[in-house]
Amino acid sequence: ETGVTQTPRHLVMGMTNKKSLKCEQHLGHNAMYWYKQSAKKPLELMFVYNFKEQTENNSVPSRFSPECPNSSHLFLHLHTLQPEDSALYLCASSQANGGVNPFREKLFFGSGTQLSVL
Amino acid sequence: DQQVKQNSPSLSVQEGRISILNCDYTNSMFDYFLWYKKYPAEGPTFLISISSIKDKNEDGRFTVFLNKSAKHLSLHIVPSQPGDSAVYFCAASEGTTSGTYKYIFGTGTRLKVLA
16 A cells, blocks of 8 residues: 555544544655644644654644654544534655755645544 | 635636636745645645745646745646646745744635636
């Protein structure tokens, strides 16, 4: 399998549930990202990991908890979500090379998990 | 406040004609720009990029133009084909020493190419 794989593709959960989103990349990249896409809003960066270390937390509420056990896997643990958290959650990976690089690596996205919170 | 803006939510173009999608940014530290295309039920896929050291980059039917003084970039598709119908996202990033780049995306423009 190649590319970035996200599971599940669709998820419906109640506000009291606990669920996890999974992302796996088969590209040999060392950086992984979670983005949120809500209707009529830009893709919002949530978290960034580089070599399993979190390098960015974009003021995300604590009901979203990321986990990156290795450079190939990324999870997003969800608990006590709100209906406004319903969105498409996209995982991405890239080859981070640090520094100022005018030709830096692009992001490769998975197909996303469409989340509905009831 | 949005740092990357795509002010046209949708655009319709006749097949064979030119499609021009626009993007404006406010952060003068952005020095690398990308365009992504997204079909329904799929993740965004990379289309073309441009560094701030260039003002034009071309790849087949796709050309991206960068006007740094105006903080504006545009994507030209010529000739447009029905398969180009998708949502196009503009993204920007700035240099960092952390090893990873913070890509900021616009809201997207839905392009519809009419046969």
